[in-house]
Amino acid sequence: MxxxxxxxxxxxxxxxxxxxxxxxxxxxxxxxxxxxxxxxxxPPEPLRRAMAELVVNEPQAHLYGPVLGLPPLRAEVAEQWSAAYGGTIAADCVAITSGCNQAFAATISAIAEAGDEVLVPTPWYFNHKMWLDMAGVIAKALPTDAALLPDPDKARALITPRTRAIALVTPNNPAGVEYPAELVLAFFKLAQETGIKLIVDETYRDFHSQSGAPHALFQQDGWLDTLVHLYSFSKAFRLTGHRVGAIITSPGLLAEAEKFLDTVTICPSQLGQYSALWGLQNLRExxxxxxxxxxxxxxxxxxxxxxxxxxxxxxxxxxxxxxxxxxxxxxxxxxxxxxxxxxxxxxxxxxxxxxxxxxxxxxxxxxxxxxxxxxxxxxxxxxxxxxxxxxxxxxxxxx
Structure with a gap:
């Protein structure tokens, strides 16, 4: 079998x-x-209390919602991310997913098919490797240096006509390493030049040691055609069991991801999404x-x-x-x-x-x-x- x-x-x-x-x-x-x-x-007590109110008083928290997520949450992410990264992100460039792992799976399903390749720096996040394996997509190992940083020139040498993306995780899981802004930008330019996607998983961005934006990718001309940003609310607001993540990329790519999302979960947890929205609006401090x-x-x-x-x-x-x-x-x-x-x-x-x-x-x-x-x-x-x-x-x- x-x-x-x-x-x-x-x-x-x-x-x-x-x-x-x-x-x-x-x-x-x-x-x-x-x-x-x-x-x-x-989750912190104020959020738990808000969630209890939502359970009792918000009927939509118990029903199917839009496949790509709750519109107010998508709009809030677009607004806050635009301010944080100094770029311009529209609400229709945001999709909400059932956790960041699903965001990655939906992205790969939207850009690749069996036999294609995705470059993944090592050590890699094992769930990324697992999904690529199950999708029949080749996880092409990109060795890192002594500081566990990947090299764009080495990545360039690995790109073939079947390469569809480079996947970075920063701050990194498993290594904790924060990729410098100039390094992330170099990978963006490489992806843009070669016509592939740059997937940047920033699940741990809220715990970056640097104040301010960790990179300038959302400020780049044509970022919509190259960048796929992934995020998780699990770490920020302790919503691990409610499974809420996000994708930020072009509306066209999200339309392809929507096909995957509709067949897997139909919509993200409504209660989780309302909770993430409340967290974004009330838990900054x-x-x-x-x-x-x-x-x-x-x-x-x-x-x-x-x-x-x-x-x-x-x-x-x-x-x-x-x-x-x-x-x-x-x-x-x-x-x-x-x-x-x-x-x-x-x-x-x-x-x-x-x-x-x-x-x-x-x-x-x-x-x-x-x-x-x-x-x-x-x-x-x-x-x-x-x-x-x-x-x-x-x-x-x-x-």
């Missing part, structure tokens, strides 16, 4: 959770779960506080890192919700990560989940999603890592 789903791997987060089966953790040393990059807290807390946790990671650096670890990237580490041990990360559950009481994802099977770098890397642990938890995490006594890799042992 063959099927589209058999062309890809099992969901990594679900696979990692199975490592917990049969393992117990003492009260004085509970599990530290840094495997999933999603808030575990519910609260979200600014959330950003500062995430930046403080990033600083805590960097402050704790010297104790691991002395033991052969390397911090490859850090930002948004993520720290991406290179470990010093002889065993590959796909063996190390399950071992960490029993030896350290830590659930983290191995770099092999974010890399092509034939790329050896993945075996040396671990992703830590730190959004759900505070500074004290980060300190405890690094202390547990520092106590590990696995055999070291030869290159480290010889230093």
């Amino acid at each position: 063959t099927s589209a789903t058999r062309h890809t791997f099992s969901p990594p987060v679900m696979e990692a959770r199975r490592w917990l089966d049969g393992v117990s953790f003492p009260e004085d040393r509970p599990l530290i779960n840094v495997s999933q990059a999603a808030p575990v807290d519910p 609260w979200l600014a506080g959330e950003r500062l807390e995430i930046l403080a946790r990033r600083a805590a990671i960097e402050a704790e890192m010297p104790k691991l650096t002395a033991l052969g670890w390397t911090l490859k990237g850090c930002g948004a919700y993520f720290a991406y580490l290179e470990h010093p041990f002889a065993m590959p990360s796909n063996e190390l990560a399950p071992a960490l559950v029993k030896e350290a009481g830590v659930l983290a994802l191995p770099g092999t989940m974010f890399m092509p099977l034939d790329d050896p770098d993945g075996s040396r890397q671990i992703r830590v999603a730190f959004a759900n642990i505070d500074a004290a938890g980060i300190s405890e995490l690094f202390e547990r890592f520092a106590q590990l006594r696995f055999s070291l890799a030869p290159s480290v042992a010889g230093k």
Whole structure:
């Protein structure tokens, strides 16, 4: 039996959770779960109260809505994004989706068919790779440099007549790296010149360390013909279970995406959309506080890192919700990560989940999603890592 789903791997987060089966953790040393990059807290109380009012008093929250989303939400996104990025975005350039993963799937369905190619920097976001696999679209690995930044010139060399897009995630999942504005612009110009799309997934843009616009893509002439911007309300307002994301691109491309969206969910969650709209209109200061807390946790990671650096670890990237580490041990990360559950009481994802099977770098890397642990938890995490006594890799042992 063959099927589209058999062309890809099992969901990594679900696979990692199975490592917990049969393992117990003492009260004085509970599990530290840094495997999933999603808030575990519910939306803030003011938003929950607003949602309760919507459930009772807004009949449309329970009915089908437009396939491309709630018009007031589309208009609000267009207005706020225009102000934030210094560009001009019309409401009909915005579509609301059932989460950002669906935004990516709809985009790929609208621009590519089986046998086409999409360039994806490595380490990649595994759900992007999974969807490309299931769609029969080739995920063409674009290796990154020591700072985990992709090179436009290397990307140019990989483009073929079957290439349909370059997909960037910034701030990056899994590495946390923030792509500089000039680098993102260079990729835009490359995509524009070669007639392909530039997909920029900015799920974590609200936690960027830079104040102001992270890039100037919406200010470029002809951006509508090249740029596909993706976004998630899950991280901003903790609406993970309500599944609300967005696409910003040309109305013509959205008309193609609409075909996909209509056959999958018909419309995004109405309650989720009304909630996202309320959040955009009322939670700006609260979200600014959330950003500062995430930046403080990033600083805590960097402050704790010297104790691991002395033991052969390397911090490859850090930002948004993520720290991406290179470990010093002889065993590959796909063996190390399950071992960490029993030896350290830590659930983290191995770099092999974010890399092509034939790329050896993945075996040396671990992703830590730190959004759900505070500074004290980060300190405890690094202390547990520092106590590990696995055999070291030869290159480290010889230093």
